[in-house]
Amino acid sequence: MTRRLAKEKEFIGARRANQSLEHILTDLNGSTLALTDDDAIERLGQYGINGVAHEKTPHALMQLITAFHNPFIYQGESVNFLLKNFRFDE
Incomplete structure (x- = not known):
């Protein structure tokens, strides 16, 4: 992962920290219920580990x-x- 991509992900995480749970779930197309295996694989590819x-x-x-x-x-x-190359005693 490049530093630029890491910084962008860090910025997204910081922005989400100030949002409500409902807003985040809606934005990420999520719910409080468990994900299906297909949804989990898709999100893993989209957002990473x-x-x-x-x-x-x-x-x-x-x-x-x-x-x-x-x-x-x-x-x-x-x-x-x-000190090694010049004489200072005059």
């Missing part, structure tokens, strides 16, 4: 690289470079 969406964690190498992408690391390395 009823589950919590989790973002994938980045690859371990990318996590390692981004761990060093920090302004404090750059500043520390700059100071280290200056």
Whole structure:
């Protein structure tokens, strides 16, 4: 699932949270009675699995690289470079 599609589904869920049960049931063509197997299969194809969406964690190498992408690391390395390569005793 793309991030855009996930965001759209999240927005739909947030919008539905403020609606009444009757309005949601009418909008989704549902009822408080159980679904038939055909209705369940159709809705599964239309709305997807009823589950919590989790973002994938980045690859371990990318996590390692981004761990060093920090302004404090750059500043520390700059100071280290200056101290090693220039003489300050005059």
